[in-house]
Amino acid sequence: MQGYARAAALCVLGGANAMNQQQADIVIVGGGGAGLRAAIAAAESNPGLDILLLSKVYPMRSHTVAAEGGCAGVIQAHDSLDAHFDDTVAGGDWLCDQDVVDYFVRHATEENLRLEHWGCPWSRKPDGSINVRAFGGMQIERTWFAADKTGFHILHTLFQTSLKYPGIRRCDEYFCTDLLVEDGHCAGLLAIDMRSGEQTLIAASAVILATGGAARVYRYNTNGGIVTGDGMALAYRQGVPLRDMEFVQYHPTGLPGSGILITEAARGEGGVLTNREGYRYLQDYGLGPETPPGQPQNKQMELGPRDRLSQAFWHEEQAGRTVATERGAAVHLDLRHLGEQHIQERLPFIRDLARTYINVDAVHEPIPVRPTAHYTMGGIQTDRHTATCLPGLYAVGECASVGLHGANRLGSNSLAELSVFGRLAGEQAAERAAQGLAVDPQRLRPQAEAQAAEREALRRANGPERLAVLRDEMAGAMEAGIGIFRVPAQMTATVEKIAELKARYQQLGLKDGSHAFNTEWLQAIELGFLLDVAEAMSHAALARQESRGSHQRPEDFPARNDALFLRHSLARQQQGGATEVSWQDVVITRSAPGERHYGGKATGEAGR
Amino acid sequence: MSDTIELAVTRYRPEQDTQPWEQRYTVPCSDDMSVLDALNYIKDALDPSLSHRWSCRMAICGSCGVMVNGEPKLSCKTFLRDYREAGVLEVRALDNLPVERDLVADISGVVEHIEAVKPWLIRHSEPPVDTAHSQTPAQMARYHAFSQCINCALCYAACPQFGRNPAFLGPAALTLAQRYNLDSRDEGSSERMPWLNAEEGVWSCTFVGYCSEVCPKDVDPASAINRGKVASDINYGVNLFRLLRGKGDA
Amino acid sequence: MRKPWQPQQPRNWWLRNPAYRRYMLREATALPLLLYTLLLLAGIVQFSRGEAAFATWLSWLQTPAGLLLQGIALAAALLHAVTWVALVPKILVIDSDRLRIDPRHVLRAHQLGALAGNLGLIVATLWLLWPTGGA
Numbered sequence: 001m002q003g004y005a006r007a008a009a010l011c012v013l014g015g016a017n018a019m020n021q022q023q024a025d026i027v028i029v030g031g032g033g034a035g036l037r038a039a040i041a042a043a044e045s046n047p048g049l050d051i052l053l054l055s056k057v058y059p060m061r062s063h064t065v066a067a068e069g070g071c072a073g074v075i076q077a078h079d080s081l082d083a084h085f086d087d088t089v090a091g092g093d094w095l096c097d098q099d100v101v102d103y104f105v106r107h108a109t110e111e112n113l114r115l116e117h118w119g120c121p122w123s124r125k126p127d128g129s130i131n132v133r134a135f136g137g138m139q140i141e142r143t144w145f146a147a148d149k150t151g152f153h154i155l156h157t158l159f160q161t162s163l164k165y166p167g168i169r170r171c172d173e174y175f176c177t178d179l180l181v182e183d184g185h186c187a188g189l190l191a192i193d194m195r196s197g198e199q200t201l202i203a204a205s206a207v208i209l210a211t212g213g214a215a216r217v218y219r220y221n222t223n224g225g226i227v228t229g230d231g232m233a234l235a236y237r238q239g240v241p242l243r244d245m246e247f248v249q250y251h252p253t254g255l256p257g258s259g260i261l262i263t264e265a266a267r268g269e270g271g272v273l274t275n276r277e278g279y280r281y282l283q284d285y286g287l288g289p290e291t292p293p294g295q296p297q298n299k300q301m302e303l304g305p306r307d308r309l310s311q312a313f314w315h316e317e318q319a320g321r322t323v324a325t326e327r328g329a330a331v332h333l334d335l336r337h338l339g340e341q342h343i344q345e346r347l348p349f350i351r352d353l354a355r356t357y358i359n360v361d362a363v364h365e366p367i368p369v370r371p372t373a374h375y376t377m378g379g380i381q382t383d384r385h386t387a388t389c390l391p392g393l394y395a396v397g398e399c400a401s402v403g404l405h406g407a408n409r410l411g412s413n414s415l416a417e418l419s420v421f422g423r424l425a426g427e428q429a430a431e432r433a434a435q436g437l438a439v440d441p442q443r444l445r446p447q448a449e450a451q452a453a454e455r456e457a458l459r460r461a462n463g464p465e466r467l468a469v470l471r472d473e474m475a476g477a478m479e480a481g482i483g484i485f486r487v488p489a490q491m492t493a494t495v496e497k498i499a500e501l502k503a504r505y506q507q508l509g510l511k512d513g514s515h516a517f518n519t520e521w522l523q524a525i526e527l528g529f530l531l532d533v534a535e536a537m538s539h540a541a542l543a544r545q546e547s548r549g550s551h552q553r554p555e556d557f558p559a560r561n562d563a564l565f566l567r568h569s570l571a572r573q574q575q576g577g578a579t580e581v582s583w584q585d586v587v588i589t590r591s592a593p594g595e596r597h598y599g600g601k602a603t604g605e606a607g608r
Numbered sequence: 609m610s611d612t613i614e615l616a617v618t619r620y621r622p623e624q625d626t627q628p629w630e631q632r633y634t635v636p637c638s639d640d641m642s643v644l645d646a647l648n649y650i651k652d653a654l655d656p657s658l659s660h661r662w663s664c665r666m667a668i669c670g671s672c673g674v675m676v677n678g679e680p681k682l683s684c685k686t687f688l689r690d691y692r693e694a695g696v697l698e699v700r701a702l703d704n705l706p707v708e709r710d711l712v713a714d715i716s717g718v719v720e721h722i723e724a725v726k727p728w729l730i731r732h733s734e735p736p737v738d739t740a741h742s743q744t745p746a747q748m749a750r751y752h753a754f755s756q757c758i759n760c761a762l763c764y765a766a767c768p769q770f771g772r773n774p775a776f777l778g779p780a781a782l783t784l785a786q787r788y789n790l791d792s793r794d795e796g797s798s799e800r801m802p803w804l805n806a807e808e809g810v811w812s813c814t815f816v817g818y819c820s821e822v823c824p825k826d827v828d829p830a831s832a833i834n835r836g837k838v839a840s841d842i843n844y845g846v847n848l849f850r851l852l853r854g855k856g857d858a
Numbered sequence: 859m860r861k862p863w864q865p866q867q868p869r870n871w872w873l874r875n876p877a878y879r880r881y882m883l884r885e886a887t888a889l890p891l892l893l894y895t896l897l898l899l900a901g902i903v904q905f906s907r908g909e910a911a912f913a914t915w916l917s918w919l920q921t922p923a924g925l926l927l928q929g930i931a932l933a934a935a936l937l938h939a940v941t942w943v944a945l946v947p948k949i950l951v952i953d954s955d956r957l958r959i960d961p962r963h964v965l966r967a968h969q970l971g972a973l974a975g976n977l978g979l980i981v982a983t984l985w986l987l988w989p990t991g992g993a
């Protein structure tokens with residue numbers, strides 16, 4: 001343990017002058033689609049600004065890269081903004097803010113076109129025009145795609161485009177640990193330069209959080225290791241509410257075991273789901289009548305919304321009709337009837353993933369799949385212009401709740417959200433930065449140093465608790481209590497478990513006391529973030545006494561209750577740490593809450 | 609068939625070590641375990657002080673490149689089952705790059721090279737906001753493979769010319785320049801040409817070709833670079849011709 | 859507090875990997891070809907020095923050393939041709955709106971071209987040197 005002692009000594013020597021200091025007009029935390037789009041928008045709206053893009057991974061590693069299926073935007077002549085609006089609001093079980101949805105559908109196509117102008121290789125029709133594909137819950141094809149690597153192409157296009165703006169500079173592999181608040185304004189942040197382990201204070205007129213989702217609170221998920229809800233927790237700790245956190249989307253088709261995603265586009269292209277008897281079970285869950293294989297109908301069968309499909313799996317599993325695999329229960333996603341050529345052209349990545357990770361060639365065999373945690377509909381509460389209630393702090397992308405997704409997100413709306421609201425956030429922050437509200441970094445120094453000392457203490461923590469153990473217990477508890485179906489006893493148990501884990505977190509012991517690229521330390525900080533997010537999720541879930549969208553309580557509150565819960569939940573951390581849940585009205589402009597129709601019933605709605 | 613396998617990991621902790629050294633770990637080995645799973649197992653169960661990068665675990669984010677038995681690999685796409693015979697896996701940080709710590713290579717130089725070649729669509733005029741450029745599937749096919757690069761830097765670890773001279777722009781950066789040059793919507797190839805022509809550009813490549821062998825995304829950077837040589841030659845010829853006719857350099 | 863380890867490229871880097879060894883072999887084919895060129899050059903010099911000198915040169919070609927050198931040169935020439943021709947489709951890509959040629963055809967064309975060229979040379983040589991032929 002000589003090394004440990006020596007590292008600790010180094011740190012003491014580093015002492016008071018160890019903190020670096022920087023200043024920028026705008027600092028953006030997160031180099032995913034949302035953060036990059038915001039940076040570009042800020043640079044375009046005011047080329048004189050100093051924009052700092054800070055990210056714990058190189059931007060092109062951000063999890064936007066993993067999005068496969070596509071990005072929504074009305075483009076076909078027989079489609080309409082109203083139809084996109086209706087699908088989104090109904091898909092969200094009327095918990096969407098309709099003014100926000102309206103703004104979104106009006107700007108999505110424009111943003112997709114802008115990506116095209118920047119070089120994004122959207123898949124084309126033979127005549128050279130943009131091609132679109134069908135997606136779950138959308139009544140007309142309006143999902144733009146770049147084969148089955150849409151997120152990858154969007155992210156790389158945005159990253160490469162961002163390079164041409166001299167106003168944008170980057171801090172790659174900087175890990176944000178705290179927000180700095182002065183006089184009730186967000187005035188900057190504290191970050192760790194991962195390569196050296198040094199703490200850096202960054203003062204800025206405006207801070208944009210674009211840190212992505214939090215599905216890593218679950219055991220089986222489609223998310224990358226970096227998707228740990230950091231931004232949500234950063235805001236939550238400053239008293240900013242997290243909104244609608246109980247709504248977590250399970251994606252119906254992840255690979256069993258790893259949770260790696262098999263995109264919905266596989267169904268949009270005509271793939272079908274069957275149980276162990278080879279029967280297309282979705283017709284038993286209000287999504288029928290059965291459509292011929294390879295001829296998918298919008299909003300029917302396999303193209304029903306994700307919450308319904310995941311719930312159907314759960315029932316099949318209860319009834320013992322799932323397929324047993326080495327890696328647990330699954331159903332079959334069958335693409336064979338599409339033929340090798342079509343699969344290779346439209347779904348090459350899916351074929352590669354299935355071959356690599358479970359040794360199944362989709363051309364010859366069905367792919368075993370099961371629901372896995374995928375997307376956090378909720379997030380940091382913002383107004384419809386992406387501003388949080390803390391002046392100077394903006395949030396955008398999956399970490400934010402701007403009010404678009406309601407109780408269930410429609411696939412392909414979230415990638416479009418990154419551009420539409422990323423741009424808005426960038427412009428808003430640029431406007432604020434131009435007002436010259438920057439705080440002298442020297443004034444932030446005392447609180448930054450206090451927080452830095454806390455982080456340092458964690459690095460040297462030597463309690464009895466193990467990081468991996470706490471993390472696995474949390475993920476298991478969330479899966480059990482806040483999963484696809486939520487039963488009261490288990491929810492309560494999860495709330496208690498998270499509280500227990502938060503207490504045990506204080507007793508953590510780390511083995512690695514060094515500074516340089518100390519990933520154990522960073523993972524420990526992330527676990528702290530995850531626990532806060534899990535806490536907000538579980539409290540909000542308990543408080544919402546109804547079933548809506550992805551939040552289903554079949555035992556105690558099986559129905560939707562508009563009288564009481566046509567409202568957003570707001571989970572807030574009180575001074576002293578307790579979580580309180582309050583409610584905020586939903587903005588309804590033109591679509592009164594109705595029933596969600598899928599399957600045969602949906603066709604009556606089409607074209608409305 | 610044993611159900612464990614040994615990993616010989618090259619460690620380097622800048623605060624403690626003066627040079628890299630090898631540490632051995634025994635990890636469980638099952639058919640679906642990737643090298644990344646093994647590294648995460650070590651981190652969680654055996655030795656939390658081991659540092660490595662990863663995120664997506666589905667071969668798309670490009671974080672997790674390491675040398676496995678001397679070959680550059682994505683650890684999330686490399687499986688223990690393929691090394692059962694060998695019995696031991698030697699894992700070290702990517703070759704030809706400075707090592708920040710353990711398996712974490714410093715890729716900032718590679719990223720700078722990528723930034724240098726103007727990898728964005730260059731147009732003399734912006735099209736109207738509400739229309740898309742036309743691009744047929746055949747036109748897209750011309751650059752599509754070159755747009756699949758995930759910046760994992762395996763090709764840099766594979767390239768002896770980059771190992772000799774880190775200023776060489778290298779496979780991924782030069783491929784990216786070609787990706788835009790071949791895009792029917794782009795009008796910027798003449799702006800990128802100085803980079804291709806430069807000492808550190810395509811002519812530093814001697815067509816070893818190993819970059820294309822190790823590329824996990826079938827990008828074929830060797831082909832991109834050597835097609836770049838053809839373009840560079842043509843550019844040279846055209847310029848010479850213009851010079852001879854007294855029209856100056858283009 | 860950074861202290862990255864700066865690796866040095868080892869002198870024997872090209873021995874460490876089969877791909878590098880293949881590459882070096884391809885590059886090394888230039889050597890026997892150089893030797894063979896020198897050999898031919900020597901032949902011309904001998905020829906200019908008279909029949910006897912040329913005859914010694916010719917007989918040296920038939921010694922084991924001479925045969926070995928020619929054998930190696932032939933193998934190297936073949937390897938050189940095959941490996942470089944195989945790379946052609948990666949370098950010469952004909953794909954524009956006006957003209958597109960399948961890379962496989964580009965390869966075939968070069969292979970056939972190389973074959974035809976070589977056969978042509980052999981035939982021409984035989985025809986020139988055949989006792990009853992051109993001479």
Ligand SMILES: Cc1cc2nc3c(=O)[nH]c(=O)nc-3n(C[C@H](O)[C@H](O)[C@H](O)COP(=O)(O)OP(=O)(O)OC[C@H]3O[C@@H](n4cnc5c(N)ncnc54)[C@H](O)[C@@H]3O)c2cc1C
Pocket residue numbers: 029030031032033034035054055056057058059062063064065066067068069070071072150151174175176177210211212213222223224226227230231261263374375396397398399411412413414415416418
């Ligand atoms: C497998 C998968 C497939 C998907 N497919 C689709 C699809 O087909 N269509 C669709 O519309 N949506 C899809 N989604 C959803 C969509 O991709 C995401 O919601 C979206 O990409 C999130 O983007 P983001 O910019 O908000 O965050 P991310 O891309 O996750 O980026 C977060 C950024 O924040 C940084 N960061 C986080 N914490 C910190 C910190 N503490 N300090 C510094 N930096 C930090 C990270 O480094 C990263 O750069 C999919 C999601 C997944 C997981």
Ligand code: SF4
Pocket residue numbers: 756757758759760761762763764779780783819822823824825826827828829
């Ligand atoms: S060209 Fe291939 S090996 Fe090189 S960085 Fe890109 S994906 Fe990786």
Ligand code: FES
Pocket residue numbers: 662663664665666667668669670671672673682683684685
């Ligand atoms: S973890 Fe993303 S490429 Fe391997």
